[in-house]
Each structure stands twice: as C-alpha cells, then as structure tokens.
Amino acid sequence: MNIALFGYGRMGKMIEEVAINRNHTIVAKIDANTENIDFSKIDVAIDFSLPSAAFGNIEKCINNNVPIISGTTGWLDKYNDAVALCNEKKGAFIYASNFSLGVNIFFELNSYLAKMMKTLDQYAVTMEEIHHTKKLDAPSGTAITLAEGVLEHSKYKGWQLDKADENHIPIVAKRIPEVPGTHTISYNSNVDSIDITHTAHNREGFALGAVIAAEWIVGKTGVFTMKDVLELN
Numbered sequence: 001m002n003i004a005l006f007g008y009g010r011m012g013k014m015i016e017e018v019a020i021n022r023n024h025t026i027v028a029k030i031d032a033n034t035e036n037i038d039f040s041k042i043d044v045a046i047d048f049s050l051p052s053a054a055f056g057n058i059e060k061c062i063n064n065n066v067p068i069i070s071g072t073t074g075w076l077d078k079y080n081d082a083v084a085l086c087n088e089k090k091g092a093f094i095y096a097s098n099f100s101l102g103v104n105i106f107f108e109l110n111s112y113l114a115k116m117m118k119t120l121d122q123y124a125v126t127m128e129e130i131h132h133t134k135k136l137d138a139p140s141g142t143a144i145t146l147a148e149g150v151l152e153h154s155k156y157k158g159w160q161l162d163k164a165d166e167n168h169i170p171i172v173a174k175r176i177p178e179v180p181g182t183h184t185i186s187y188n189s190n191v192d193s194i195d196i197t198h199t200a201h202n203r204e205g206f207a208l209g210a211v212i213a214a215e216w217i218v219g220k221t222g223v224f225t226m227k228d229v230l231e232l233n
Helices: 010-021 051-063 076-089 101-117 141-151 204-217
Strands: 002-006 025-030 044-047 068-070 092-095 124-131 158-161 168-175 182-188 193-199 222-224
Touching: 002 010, 010 025, 010 204, 044 051, 044 204, 051 068, 051 076, 068 204, 076 092, 076 222, 092 204, 101 141, 101 182, 101 193, 101 204, 124 141, 141 158, 141 168, 141 182
Parallel strands: 002 025, 002 044, 044 068, 068 092, 092 222, 124 168, 158 168
Antiparallel strands: 124 182, 182 193
C-alpha cells in the first residue's frame, strides 16, 4: 500500500516506521510548504499535521479520491464540512481523537461505566489528562471524546477546563515532559471513589492504530470511526 503522510513530526515518523514494518511504502511526506502532490500514486493518506492545516489536507484528499485518516485534533469546528464533502464526493474518511487500539477499548469501557453510574447522583465526575509539553491543544481530543461518552449518559450539560460548576465535568489538563498520554475518569462520593485510567507507554500504539485504520479503509466509501475498524458497533 502506498501511503502519504500529511505532517512529518514525531507522530509522522513513528507512523512511517510502523508502516514500513508492515510492508507498506511511504510515497510522500507532506508539510505546509509542499505545493505539488501527485495523488495518483497515493492509495491512502494519514494526517497528523497542525489544526490549521488538517481540514485543507482532508479536502485535498477527498477531492482527489484518496481515502484519508486524520488524527489531528483542534480543527473539529469544520468536521461537519468534512463529512458533507466526503458524502458529496463519495470519498472515504476516518477521524479519531486517538487511534490507539487500547484507547478505543477504553472509550467503550468509559461509556459502559457511565451507563452504570447514570442514576447514582451521589457520585461527582472529574477527569484528568496528562501529555507532553509540546502538545498544542488542551484538553486533549481524547479527553473531550471521553467527556462526551460520560455526557451521553449523565445529568451533566458539558465540560469545562480545570474548574467547573456542578453542571459541568471539570477536565484538568497537565503538561509534563515526555508523557505520551494518560487519561483518568473519576467518580467520587463521600464514601468511595471509582477510577479508570489509560496510560500510554509510548506513541507506537497511536501509530499502529492509524496504520491499521488506513489498511481497513482502502476500497471503502463513507465516513467511519474506529468503532467500525475494530467492529465495536
């Protein structure tokens, strides 16, 4: 499979390593200064670029009939536009706030726990996410996805960064050097606490999930999620 990488930072380099180990070929490494792209040589694109570039990259790929996997966060104000374009052009597109296979299982665990806790008003929900100091957005896209999983099954009206009123879930975002990503959801009452945590040991899990998603989407048409890739629906 011929893969184009939109964004060639630390994640792009890790994806390249994983893809080559799985017998794929990297045919393009595209950054903000790349002007001429030969889409005819690309089977699938993987985008881990900047929030300001992500939608443009998705748009170019869909318009050129190239399936695209996007793991860039911070651009979701244009997500519905990407979905509409994909449907209009009969393209193929997956966005995930986190492609790690373990994190996507964690998303399901989080949602299931939220369902069980739905009627137990004595528990208050808090969240914490920890990432490396080079991460640009806060809270992380993964934390937002986790919060949405709780909101779907709770009385809360939304989330707020750091401190929150009783109607919102507080998400504390910490930035510590060399931390790939740790996410914790806590249910606290006067008598006990329930915590679930996912801890990434390195970035390889994110890269592997993105490459697996890229392998899965080739030949398909539509807008998908990692639930489709992992058959979690």
